[in-house]
Amino acid sequence: MLPEATHDQHHPALAHQFDSLAAQSEATTLGMWVFLATEVLFFGGLFACYAVYRMWYPEAFAAASRSIDITLGATNTVVLITSSLTMALAVHAAQTGKRTLLMTFLVITMLLGVVFLGIKSVEYYQKFTEHHIPGPNFSFEDGKFNRHAQLFFSLYFAMTWLHAAHMIIGLGIMLTMLWWSWRGIITPEYYSPIEISGLYWHFVDIVWIFLFPLLYLIGRHAH
């Protein structure tokens, strides 16, 4: 058979260098995982920084950690884990060709993402009114921890902001996936865009799974 003839017959989403959609999907997934490996180290630098300062100033970190709202933090953990479930269900709907269900789950996932960011904004606003934003107007209730609590909040804002930025990018990705699903690009033969978008969304969930105990739970037991 001439190459031109096979070219006309193959799936529109199949790129030239791949023999089959299955091979393409495997390469796409691997590529996403390699990207996520770089993301692990991207966040890893901040976690290492946190670990060093936490070991140097455990009392200031515990006191500062107690000042953030554990109820809002725990609620956000529940919201994000639920969004991971709906994302996994969206991938399943894509695999089985249930287009309406796929779009429904994508919308629910996005709504939960928006709820997460809304709760995060409320928390940031609380910190703002309490003068817990690092900088010239920073003040901490227990004066002896003033300097080192500022270190905690610098890390708190750097880490949660970087995480929230990933959520915002994730919402953009989900919006694109919703559009592709709507247009019928996503089929049971070609659903790897949904699969790798899901990988990204779950990764962002995992980052929060570590941020929550490290920022909100340390030092709760004392006092």
Next chain:
Amino acid sequence: MPLRIYYTIFAILMFCTYLTVQMAFLDLGEWNTFAALAIAIFKATLVVLFFMHVKYSPKLTWAVVIGSVFWLGILLAFTMTDYLTRGWRTYG
């Protein structure tokens, strides 16, 4: 993959979230951090294996996943060999 697996994993993740919050209020001394991190690692592993389908993925995907954790380990371990061994500092 049967949907039942997703719902089971979700239930376990929710229970672990409840557990980690409750344990944070108990005074376990040094073990508070250990318990919180152990639960977080367990939760992350479940997400990676089931929600992210690594359990059903080719060996190459496993290699990348384990590789990323390994390099994170190098980052943390080599940082700590410096900061934890500065004799002029006191801890606690």
